[in-house]
Amino acid sequence: MISRYGKEYLEKLNRYLEKLPDDERMDAVMEIESHIAEGIANGVPEAVILSRLGDPRKLAKAYRSERLNGLKGMKSLKDVFAVIGFYCTAGLLSVMIVPVLATVAYGFGFCAVLIVIAGILRTFGAAWINMSIGPGMEIATEYSMIYALVVGGIVGGIAIASWLGLKKYLAFLSERYRRVLPGKQAVHG
Amino acid sequence: MEMSEWTSQVRRGILEYCILQLIGHKPRYGYELVTLLDQWEPLAVTEGTLYPLLRRLLKDHYIESFWKESESGPPRKYYNLTDSGRQLMHMMAAEWNKISGAVEQIQRFGGENID
Numbered sequence: 001m002i003s004r005y006g007k008e009y010l011e012k013l014n015r016y017l018e019k020l021p022d023d024e025r026m027d028a029v030m031e032i033e034s035h036i037a038e039g040i041a042n043g044v045p046e047a048v049i050l051s052r053l054g055d056p057r058k059l060a061k062a063y064r065s066e067r068l069n070g071l072k073g074m075k076s077l078k079d080v081f082a083v084i085g086f087y088c089t090a091g092l093l094s095v096m097i098v099p100v101l102a103t104v105a106y107g108f109g110f111c112a113v114l115i116v117i118a119g120i121l122r123t124f125g126a127a128w129i130n131m132s133i134g135p136g137m138e139i140a141t142e143y144s145m146i147y148a149l150v151v152g153g154i155v156g157g158i159a160i161a162s163w164l165g166l167k168k169y170l171a172f173l174s175e176r177y178r179r180v181l182p183g184k185q186a187v188h189g
Numbered sequence: 190m191e192m193s194e195w196t197s198q199v200r201r202g203i204l205e206y207c208i209l210q211l212i213g214h215k216p217r218y219g220y221e222l223v224t225l226l227d228q229w230e231p232l233a234v235t236e237g238t239l240y241p242l243l244r245r246l247l248k249d250h251y252i253e254s255f256w257k258e259s260e261s262g263p264p265r266k267y268y269n270l271t272d273s274g275r276q277l278m279h280m281m282a283a284e285w286n287k288i289s290g291a292v293e294q295i296q297r298f299g300g301e302n303i304d
Contacts, residue, residue: 024244030266031219031240037263038220053236062241 002046006036009050016060021178028063086180090173097169105162112156119148200231205242206285207232209270209278212252218265219243243268251277 002010010033017025032053039049053059122129122144131139131147139147204226211217211225223239226232246252251274258264270278 027266028240028244032236034218034263034265035220035236035240038218038265041262042220059237059240062237063244065241 002033002036002040005050006033006046009036009053009056012056013060016057017063019064032059082180086177090176094173098166101162101166101169105159105166108155108159108162112152112159115148115152115155119145119152122148196231203285204232204234204238205246206278206281208239208242208246209251209274209281212268213270213275213278216255216267216269218267220265246274250274 010029013032014025014029017028020028035053036046036049040046118126118129118131122131122141125141127141129144131144133139207226208222211222217225219236219240222243223234223236226234226239243252247254247268250271252268253271254266254268256264256266
């Protein structure tokens with residue numbers, strides 16, 4: 001039986017392999033699990049097996065780098081065009097989407113913080129800070145904080161939305177990259 | 190170049206060939222390959238080298254894998270040569286014979302009196 005330590009090892013390996021497609025990752029972890037169990041069945045102490053396997057992070061890294069080596073196996077012209085196509089569309093899209101979303105996320109996030117700080121300062125009498133809804137509609141000092149929280153919330157919300165959008169876009173990119181990657185589709189025998 | 194670096198570069202290519210030979214003989218699983226290769230000190234591999242290497246051979250379609258229950262222990266993942274793997278193995282075998290023949294001649298005669 002694999003002990004708690006062995007299971008922990010497998011969990012770590014699974015986590016470090018997260019960049020691999022699910023089926024490959026599960027297959028790799030199952031294989032290492034089988035390896036550990038095989039060793040135990042042969043009377044090798046589990047600690048020895050685990051230490052031979054080495055740091056799970058390193059093992060995961062070895063899997064990933066062998067996987068990259070596999071990229072050299074781009075044989076057909078079709079594969080090459082698929083990759084070129086990917087870089088062209090993803091590249092052009094990214095040039096627009098990534099900087100805009102990143103700027104909005106950080107710029108608006110920063111402003112939201114400033115607005116809240118301004119609200120605090122104005123509440124405590126910093127009259128030089130101007131807050132109004134429209135021309136001649138000054139906000140009373142005691143409502144400064146509420147006003148700051150509402151406006152800051154809206155601005156901050158935009159920042160968070162952009163940030164989430166950016167993350168989603170990047171995840172989408174890597175997912176697409178994975179699918180374009182030649183050799184990925186056939187893993188199992 | 191450091192000795193260990195030279196050794197690891199030479200080993201890497203040979204190891205791949207030896208693994209193809211071992212799998213070509215009959216289907217084998219990872220633990221078995223590690224244990225087998227351990228018998229020859231210069232070919233001893235760590236699991237961290239073997240499993241990723243197997244994975245690459247799998248991806249390149251030189252080998253294929255299948256899971257099989259074992260009587261004694263856990264299910265095992267066996268590897269088998271594909272047709273293109275067998276072809277590669279034969280090509281490597283021919284190349285290896287040429288290389289080792291050439292190296293042997295050089296070792297013996299240092300480039301003198303080769304007839």
